[in-house]
Amino acid sequence: MVFEELHGRMLKSLRFFNILPETRGETHMPKIEVNETLFFSLVGRRYDAAELEKLLPVAKAELDEWNRDEGNEDDRVIKIELNDTNRPDLWSTAGLARALRIYSGDPVPDYPFFSRDGDQREAVFRIVVDASVRKPRPYIAAFVVSGKPITDAMLKDVIQTQEKLAWNFGRKRRTISMGVYRIALIKWPVVYKAVTPDSVSFVPLQSDRSMTLSEILREHPKGREYAFILENEPEHPLLVDSTGAVLSYPPIINSNDLGAVKVGDSDLLVELTGTDLPSVTLAASIIACNFADAGYCIKPIAVDYPFDTDYGRRVVNPHYFQAPVSIDANRIGKLLGKPFTPEKARECLARMGVRSDQHGVFVSASPPEYRNDFLHPVDVVEDVMIGFGMENFEPERPHDFTIGRLTPIELLSRKVKGLLVGMGYQEMIYNYLGSGRDYIERMNVPGDDTIRISNPMSENFEYVRPSILPSLLMSEAVSAKAPYPHRIFEVGKVAYRDVSANYGTTTRQKLGFLASHANADFNEAASHAAALLYYLGEDNAVGDSEDPRFIPGRQAAVLRNGSPIGVFGEMHPRVLDNWGVTMPCIAGEIDIETLLPGASSR
Amino acid sequence: MDIKAMVRTLHPLEVKVLNHYKPGTELSAERLVKELGYIEGQANQALNWLCGKELAVESGRVSKTVYELTPLGKEWFETGTPDERILRHLSEKGAARLPDLAQALAIPPKDVGSAFGILSREGALSMDSGKRAVLDTGWFEAAHSGKEKPRIVLVRDLVTRAAGEKGGILEEAGLSAAERTAMGGIAKKRGSGDAAFRISDRETVMFTLAAGCAEAVAALSDAGITGGEIGAVTQDILEKGSWKDSAFRPYNVKGKPARLELGRRNPYVEFLDSVKDKLASLGFEEFDGSLVETEFWNCDALFMPQFHSARDIHDVYYLAEPERARFIEQPHLDAVAGTHENGGSTQSRGWRYSFDRDFTRRLILRSQGTVLSARQLPTAQVPGKYFGIARCFRYDRVDATHLSDFYQTEGIVLGEDVNLRTLLGFLRMFATEVAGAKEVKYVPGYFPFTEPSVEVHIKHPVLGWFELGGAGIFRPEVTEPLGVKVPVLAWGIGIDRMALMALGLNDLRELFSLDIENVRLRRNMTR
Structure with missing residues (x-):
């Protein structure tokens, strides 16, 4: 009998009661690799495999692989599978570490660099959006990362987070894509516009010659991979600085001059473009919080639109756009089968990193800056459930009588x-x-x-x-x-x-x-x-x-x-x-x- | 095996040989045919069986030439050889021209010609002036009284003797020199259709009865076995009551019985049936549905946004023709569309996009069993429990862990007071009653249509912990647009993995094996 072998091969592949098909191509349920040293330094404590395995479910995560005997811990990676496709904040070392850290008792972190309605932060730079880009890819969010040089582990993690966000959350870069640049080379303000694909040429990453946008789509590997997104678009998005130098051709590829980042660089521009403003804004927030958790300084950038957006014509990122969700504590108790006072519910939410207020029997939960998954009050209930601890709910024998029958x-x-x-x-x-x-x-x-x-x-x-x-x-x-x-x-x-x-x-x-x-x-x-x-x-x-x-x-x-x-x-x-x-x-x-x-x- | 036990296993064919011949006798199948009246197959069987029991040993092989009477030879025996018929005709009807002879006797003219040639050389016939063949009566009498038999008589002897032998066979060794010469003219090795005998070389295996036979004979006598015991109990034996005076020959009851091709259920389907029975016994009513579904019921009604990545062309199979259903049932369409767009009346903020009413009619092959739960909601009873084992289709390369189509087991529970703890209670019930698990644990899960969501894990004696299923409470965005006002627990069990364990298989493709022999010989490993 080959049960052991079966175990490894089948457990992940035979998911059921799950709309998400198999994870063969990692299309839906992301699997991430976290650097062991970076991860535990961000968690604030070390865990052994058994402890980690026991704790990961609070982030709907599973330990996939961790070879603790290979190499040294600075190079070792832990492979982790994330099951919640609506929590892109967990698809990175810093994001996952944050969830575990707070659950284990650390305080909910403050991110003072967020602008809120009526409480804008001062922008250090400005991006000007041209009306031409409204049709192909209207939105952009950006901020500056500074304070210390980027490390190898952090650069790898940023690349991984960028890939997971753009691929899983951004639907293969259709709704979100991301670029990182060295600030030192950029002349401000940066302009985000659309151009005809034969009118501009630049040297893309992984190439040594200048190519027009059309040539990139035809001949460059990334161009061929993502050309489908711009199919039938007469004008294509382009990010240039005030001298006209190309930063990138979103969502296809960065410039080899301004858009190449390596270990040791500091003062970086992070930019995200896309078709859905909340998604682009949330993705920018996630990346900003991740850098902040790792000790970097985040500086806001303002985006000026020539058209109205849900957040106005000037949006300063990182931008907090989420709204609080209110729920009657009695409803929490009814759904979970166990009475919860508003105070108890708030305690549980705090373990999940969720700030809340109380109004009589109502609990008003404010999603953290890096989350936007509270669609309905029941979404708050689940956070209460996890915060309270799954193991603390005693199964109850069903008591409704019904007649069973076959068709x-x-x-x-x-x-x-x-x-x-x-x-x-x-x-x-x-x-x-x-x-x-x-x-x-x-x-x-x-x-x-x-x-x-x-x-x-x-x-x-x-x-x-x-x-x-x-x-x-x-x-x-x-x-x-x-x-x-x-x-x-x-x-x-x-x-x-x-x-x-x-x-x-x-x-x-x-x-x-x-x-x-x-x-x-x-x-x-x-x-x-x-x-x-x-x-x-x-x-x-x-x-x-x-x-x-x-x-x-x-x-x-x-x-x-x-x-x-x-x-x-x-x-x-x-x-x-x-x-x-x-x-x-x-x-x-x-x-x-x-x-x-x-x-x-x- | 001792001798007493051994003799009880002897077949009557063996018993007869042992009782008839002394140890040391050299036997062949042919001899048994001749002397004991066995047919050749019985003789060979008896000798081989005796060898197997070491009561006889093969002592050599003898090769010999035999002549076997052909159908033509048999005709010669019955109606006369051509020579005899010519002579008889001339003797009875007088001299005749050769063509007339050929016509009268219905013998081909060339055969009549060659027969005349030989017979006239031997002096039996001559040709008269009218070109008529004439019988030489003097030769005929002289020939019969002489010492040397003429050829025509030798041939008649050979044919007559062969016809009297079993199988029409004469051995070369038993023929005189003159007979061998005569045989040479009427026997052929190949193309024997126009010859009276076929020549063939046969190998005879010789056996010698072993010394132990004496002991066996004594044991047979002690046991009262004569070889005349009853074998098959026939209708005749029962009607006549002849069994009353006889003993029954014991059979070898430890031999390998012949294989039976029987009608049988498929072990995998039986397993699925057992799960259905179990769920029905727990108060669940079965539901079922169409293999072809719409985007609406497959995903939209489950509050999966139309831009969800699991709804890609690379995840779901689309129908080529027709591409769309004619309509989606109202008021469900409006209610679901509104919920997607802005939450409708569900307190949800919705997905905030423009719901595509054309896309929602797109026909697909059902990709998840939950579609049946969604379809059940508008007419479901409260309290109510429902389940289905649904064939689902996924865009996947087929291998040991992926199939183009496979079963999902899903169900729902509706009730005024059902909640997370009731759900855990059901999951524990499935774990113990359906999967036979003793230890169960729950962890938070994620499914797009339930909130909260849990996964249930059970401990298998060999596998250790593994995921048995997923479950949750349907989001209000799923239930309320379909008219359900009470909480609905939804669950699914990984039935294929349980089936592989139950059947002792490790490749999903084997569950749907085409191979008849493989399926016929498969055993259900449970219980």
Whole structure:
């Protein structure tokens, strides 16, 4: 048994009750690497693996890998998986460390460099937005990082945070992208504008020659990767300084001159552009808080828009835009199954880094600067839950009485399965996606009613199966060495086009059966079909059939009130030949949903 | 095995040989055919079985030439050889021209010609002036009284003797020199269709009965085994009651029985059924639905923003045709759209974007079982418990841990007073009742449609801790637009991993194996 191996491979990949598909490409649930020394210095204390594993769930994080015996701690990394796709603040060393630090009792940090409504900080520089950029990518937020040179660990972390934010939160740079520059080289004010892609050229990172924007999209690796974002845009965003020198071509690539940052640089410009102002602003706030936690000094930059935004025409970043969310403490108690006083709820929120006020029974929670995930008062409830400690909630035995039952089609299916087993058939279960070759061509059918996927992973999984028979023949095609006779069946779903339905398709529960041996003939198929119908309480009514999958004159339609609900007979040798099957086969398929009481055909 | 036990396993064919021959006798299958009336297969079986019990040993192999009567030879035996028929005709009907002979006897003219040539050389026939063949009666009498038998008589003897033998076989060793010469003219090795005999070389295996046979015979006698015991109990034996005077031959009951191809349920489906039964027994009602769904029910109704990264073209399968449902049911569409845009009447701030009513009709293959829970909400009872095991589709390369389509087990609980602790109670119930776990723990989780969200982990005796499922309380943005005013607990269980454990497999693809033999031989490892 390979349970251990299974453990490692499967636990992460088999997430369920989870809209987020598998993490194969890290598309949805980010996995980050944190530098061990930097991480624990930011947490303020060291943990061993067991302690860390126990604490990480408060940030909905899991320890993925930590090789504590390799190399020295300054170079070692800890791999951590983050499950909350709505908490981008946790996707960095500083952000995760902050959550653990506060949960363990440290005070909620102050970030005095944030501007708030009616309480603006003074900007050290200015970015001017040109009206031309409103269409392709209207928003920009920026600030200065200064105070000490950037370290290797911090630079790596910034790059990682930038990648996770732009990829996971920014939808592959569509809604957010980020750039970092050395202030010393920049002449202010910086201008954010849009230009036609052939009108400007500059030397991008990872290149040694000047290229136009069009050339970058065509020839540069990053250009090719992200060209889709600017598809169909006549003008492309560009960030230039007051002399016209290019800083970057958002969201594609930085300039090799102004936009190259290395270890030891100090006084950096951090800039984020995007299509959604709250997202761009929040991402800027997250990066600013991360630098501040690591001991850097954050200086505000003002952005002047020529058009109205939700935050006005002048926005000084970092900018606090979040609104407090108020909830009745009784509602917290009702949802969590345990009474909470407002004071108790506020204590729990504080452990989550959430500041709050109290108004009678109401608790008003202010999201931290780096979070914007309080959509509804219930989001505050979850923070109370985690702050209180999951382990402190005692499971309660359910007490509402309800009657359990299986669906009528499930019960009928079981009856059908019992009969087929009694007739000597082995039950099979198959996948529902397959190729046009298997479902259509090899079956000798036109395939007009077959549901095709417009974005198949491969042509092997391009169609939804319209019938169980091709699945059964797939088995025959790979089972010539299995001792005969073969008798196999499946009761399962099929789906096919149906113009009368709202979805243009219909899903039905069907029985498919197939027998293969030297003497398989029509009489056997007819006997099995008749026995099945007899014990299901149906008349054995059959009629002529002209199904191209069966031999003409050796097939019959199963009729119910005169309408066909199935077919059985000898499989056509042309079909068998298509599958490379050289043993005679009989088969049948019946729509068992028509046999349910009250079914439409009755 | 001692001798007493051993003799009980002897087949009557062996018993008869032991009782009939003394130790040291040299036997062949042929001899048993001749002397004991066995058919060849029985004789070979008896000798091989005796060898297996060391009651006989192979003592050598003898190669010999045999002549086997062909269908033509058999015809000669019954209706006469061509020579005999020519002579008989001439004797009875008088002299005749060769073409007339050929026609009268229905023998090809060239065969009549060559027969005449040989017979006239031997002096039996001559040709008269009218070109008619004439019988030489003097030769005929002289030939029969002489010492040397003429060829025609030798041939008749050979055919007659062969017809009397089992299988129509004459051994070369049993023929005289003259007979061998005569045989040479009527036997062929190949193309024997037009010859009376087929020549073949046969190898005979010789066996010698071992000394131990004496002991075996004594033991047989002591045990009263005669070889006449009843084998198969037939209808005839029962009707006549003949079993009353006889003993039953004991069979070897430890031998490997023949394999049976039986009808059988699929272990994976049986496992899924057992989970359904268990959930029904816990008061859950099953739900089911269409494999094709809309963006609306698959994601929008679950309050996943339309720009959510899990809703990419690389995550969900789209239908090529038709691309969209004709309509989305009202008032759900308006209620859900409003909730996305600004929270509607749910106290939520919403996702703050413009809800795309065209996109929401996009047809997809259902990507998560939660779609069934969403669809159940508008008609769900309070209190109510529902579950479904739903086939879902994901945009993934197929390998040991990923399938194009697979099952998800999901459910919901509606009740005025259900809460986080009730949810933990249900999760504990699933852990113990469905997964058979003894230790359970819960950690905060994240799912876009529940708040709060938890993950349940259980301890497996071999695997250690692993995630059994995810759960939470549906966000009000999910329940309220669909008309539900009470809290709704939502949960899911990782059914595939449990199935692999139950079946002792480690590759998801094996759950849906095409291989008939693989499925037929698979055993359910649980209980």
